[in-house]
Amino acid sequence: MNLRDLNIIFIGAGNLAANLAKALHSKGYHISQVYSRTELSAKTLATMISADYTTVPEDIINSADLYIVSLKDSAFEELLPKITVGKQQALIVHTAGSIPMDIFRNIMPRYGVLYPMQTFSKQREVCFDSIPFFVEANNTTDLELLKELAQTLSNKVYEASSEQRRYLHLSAVFACNFTNHMYALCEVLLKKHNLPFEVMLPLIDETARKVHELSPKQAQTGPAIRYDENVINKHLDLLADNQEMQQLYELISKSIHELQ
Amino acid sequence: MNLRDLNIIFIGAGNLAANLAKALHSKGYHISQVYSRTELSAKTLATMISADYTTVPEDIINSADLYIVSLKDSAFEELLPKITVGKQQALIVHTAGSIPMDIFRNIMPRYGVLYPMQTFSKQREVCFDSIPFFVEANNTTDLELLKELAQTLSNKVYEASSEQRRYLHLSAVFACNFTNHMYALCEVLLKKHNLPFEVMLPLIDETARKVHELSPKQAQTGPAIRYDENVINKHLDLLADNQEMQQLYELISKSIHELQ
Numbered sequence: 380m381n382l383r384d385l386n387i388i389f390i391g392a393g394n395l396a397a398n399l400a401k402a403l404h405s406k407g408y409h410i411s412q413v414y415s416r417t418e419l420s421a422k423t424l425a426t427m428i429s430a431d432y433t434t435v436p437e438d439i440i441n442s443a444d445l446y447i448v449s450l451k452d453s454a455f456e457e458l459l460p461k462i463t464v465g466k467q468q469a470l471i472v473h474t475a476g477s478i479p480m481d482i483f484r485n486i487m488p489r490y491g492v493l494y495p496m497q498t499f500s501k502q503r504e505v506c507f508d509s510i511p512f513f514v515e516a517n518n519t520t521d522l523e524l525l526k527e528l529a530q531t532l533s534n535k536v537y538e539a540s541s542e543q544r545r546y547l548h549l550s551a552v553f554a555c556n557f558t559n560h561m562y563a564l565c566e567v568l569l570k571k572h573n574l575p576f577e578v579m580l581p582l583i584d585e586t587a588r589k590v591h592e593l594s595p596k597q598a599q600t601g602p603a604i605r606y607d608e609n610v611i612n613k614h615l616d617l618l619a620d621n622q623e624m625q626q627l628y629e630l631i632s633k634s635i636h637e638l639q
Numbered sequence: 640m641n642l643r644d645l646n647i648i649f650i651g652a653g654n655l656a657a658n659l660a661k662a663l664h665s666k667g668y669h670i671s672q673v674y675s676r677t678e679l680s681a682k683t684l685a686t687m688i689s690a691d692y693t694t695v696p697e698d699i700i701n702s703a704d705l706y707i708v709s710l711k712d713s714a715f716e717e718l719l720p721k722i723t724v725g726k727q728q729a730l731i732v733h734t735a736g737s738i739p740m741d742i743f744r745n746i747m748p749r750y751g752v753l754y755p756m757q758t759f760s761k762q763r764e765v766c767f768d769s770i771p772f773f774v775e776a777n778n779t780t781d782l783e784l785l786k787e788l789a790q791t792l793s794n795k796v797y798e799a800s801s802e803q804r805r806y807l808h809l810s811a812v813f814a815c816n817f818t819n820h821m822y823a824l825c826e827v828l829l830k831k832h833n834l835p836f837e838v839m840l841p842l843i844d845e846t847a848r849k850v851h852e853l854s855p856k857q858a859q860t861g862p863a864i865r866y867d868e869n870v871i872n873k874h875l876d877l878l879a880d881n882q883e884m885q886q887l888y889e890l891i892s893k894s895i896h897e898l899q
Contacts, residue, residue: 394860452869477862477870496838498846498860502853509841535841546832549874552888553825554839555846556861558818560895563855565813567898572806578756579814580851581769581795586758586815587847591840593762595823600654600758601816602737609712610737614809623894628812630890634883635820638827 382408382528386443389413389430390462392420394499395474396449397427402507404428406531414439414462416454436461447493449474455482463487470521476548479541480515491516491525494544495533498555507532513539513547564624596638603632604639642788646703648672649690650722652680654759655734656709657687662767664688666791674699674722676714696721707753709734715742723747730781736808739801740775751776751785754804755793758815767792773799773807824884856898863892864899 387408389400392415400410404427413432415421425432433439439446439462446469450458455478463471463486471483472491483490492515497505512529514536516522522538529536539547562583566576589598602610611632618625647668649660652675660670664687673692675681685692693699699706699722706729710718715738723731723746730749733742736756743750752775757765772789774796776782782798789796799807822843826836849858862870871892878885 451865452867477873496842498842498849498858500849500853500858500860502857503849505845511838511841535838537838543832543834545873545877546828547834547838549877550825550828550834550839551842552861552863552874553821553828555842556859556863556895557891558821558843558846559850559855559859560863560891560898561813561818561821562850563859563898564894565810566855568806568810568813572803574803574807574810576850576854578771578795578797578807579810581771582756582758582811582815583818583847583850585765586818587843589758589760589763590819590822590836590843593760594836595819595826597762598758598760599816599819599823600760601812603812603816603820605711607712613737613805614812617805617809623890623897627890627894630883630887631817631820634824634887635816637883638820638823 380444382524382531385409385445385528386411387445387447388440388443389424389447389449390439390458391415391447391449391454392417392424392432393449393451394501395495396447397424397501398497398499398505399447399449399474399495400424400428400430401504402532411443412440437464441465444469446471447474448472452478459483459486470516470524472516472525476513476544476551479545480517481541484517489516489518489521491521492541492544493525493529494539494547495529496547496551498559509533509535511535511537513537513544515539515541515544564627567624599635599639601635603635606636640704642784642791643667643669645669645705646671647705647707648674648700648703649684649707649709650674650699650718651707651709651714652677652684652692653709653711654761655755656707657684657761658757658759658765659707659709659734659755660684660688660690661764662792671703672700697724701725704729706731707734708732712738719743719746730776730784732776732785736773736804736811739805740777741801744777749776749778749781751781752801752804753785753789754799754807755789756807756811758819769793769795771795771797773797773804775799775801775804824887827884859895859899861895863895866896 387410413425421432470489494513497510514525647670673685681692732751754773757770774785
């Protein structure tokens with residue numbers, strides 16, 4: 380079967396679903412329906428990719444070839460019994476780093492995972508070319524199909540077991556969400572002292588670029604790695620009015636020092 | 640006086656000093672001498688920029704126009720009385736985010752600060768064009784001189800008071816050192832599960848690029864911001880063998896959730 384002949388349905392219309400659906404649509408894939416319990420999300424995404432939409436799980440079309448489930452973990456478990464009814468011929472995949480493939484076992488005969496490891500926001504379109512996709516399936520035919528499909532979007536497609544994927548997802552939380560939170564705390568500090576966040580961008584960029592060449596351990600600089608107690612104590616004093624940031628500063632500095 | 644006629648001496652040959660001295664040298668400045676207590680560092684840098692070197696504070700030439708002091712805070716305080724003797728005609732500046740300009744008060748008549756806010760490693764040459772420089776001086780003539788000098792290296796030169804600079808430096812620790820440590824922890828996790836760190840680079844790059852367009856607060860994604868306890872608890876379980884990372888995961892997730 381030609382990949383572009385697949386009749387695809389998206390279950391979920393969140394950040395990841397929206398970005399992935401738009402990327403597939405732009406590559407000529409046919410997505411016939413979008414389900415979301417939030418009508419606005421379903422409608423907005425459906426309109427962008429010329430699909431129908433529904434907010435009723437029972438109205439999800441039964442005859443599609445590929446169901447891509449992209450839901451919050453809690454919603455996933457709740458909806459799973461409803462969305463699989465009558466779809467036994469189809470391939471069903473989810474897009475989550477943290478959910479094992481076996482969640483579909485005993486429910487569907489053909490299943491898999493299509494996990495694009497990236498941070499998706501609706502306000503920003505992401506270029507998929509270099510996003511790593513991690514794929515898994517319960518049979519080799521579908522594994523090949525998922526690989527091929529992912530390769531039409533990205534040049535970085537890997538097989539990964541559910542076990543590997545959960546560590547990838549945990550690592551991604553550190554590399555992305557926690558990193559972004561360091562930026563956010565930095566913004567809090569700067570705002571409080573009437574300094575613009577944008578002065579930090581060259582430093583943020585260089586910090587990211589650097590680990591393309593050096594390992595993060597080699598790339599480290601600053602007071603914690605030098606164990607410059609003088610500076611560390613001055614910084615803790617400056618954070619005296621924010622106990623939480625002070626505690627974070629102390630714990631992360633200790634962790635930097637210990638990793639060496 | 641033409642800037643290129645300045646006789647410049649570097650006191651210190653660490654990461655920042657080496658990068659800054661090389662950048663000045665490549666722009667045609669004349670650096671006549673490098674001091675470091677470590678002979679190898681002094682010699683290596685001096686050779687690269689065609690300067691002399693010394694490891695004896697008393698042998699630092701007295702007749703230069705500009706002394707750029709780039710030392711660890713603790714070494715700075717110790718050396719300051721020695722390096723200022725006989726140099727009362729010169730302008731002396733330091734390059735530290737965390738040290739107030741007034742450290743030179745009562746010791747030298749002309750003093751200032753030239754703080755390039757960036758992460759410097761000896762293994763990696765940094766392009767200075769877009770590095771923010773924050774300058775300060777105790778008189779307007781030298782403030783202009785430092786601005787002009789910084790502008791020959793970078794197109795982002797700002798005036799900042801000592802008070803502002805210490806908050807910039809603290810913010811930079813979050814945006815750079817702590818961010819880099821998130822990468823480092825990510826690498827620890829991946830290594831343990833035989834996964835290559837490089838799979839994270841597209842995510843790291845996008846996380847940095849994103850805050851050029853969205854504020855870090857808007858850009859946040861992942862389990863902590865959704866307060867997805869299901870995923871958070873799974874992640875804490877995966878970190879059961881590493882108490883420190885578990886504690887960091889919990890504290891940062893809490894902080895992400897509270898910032899919203």
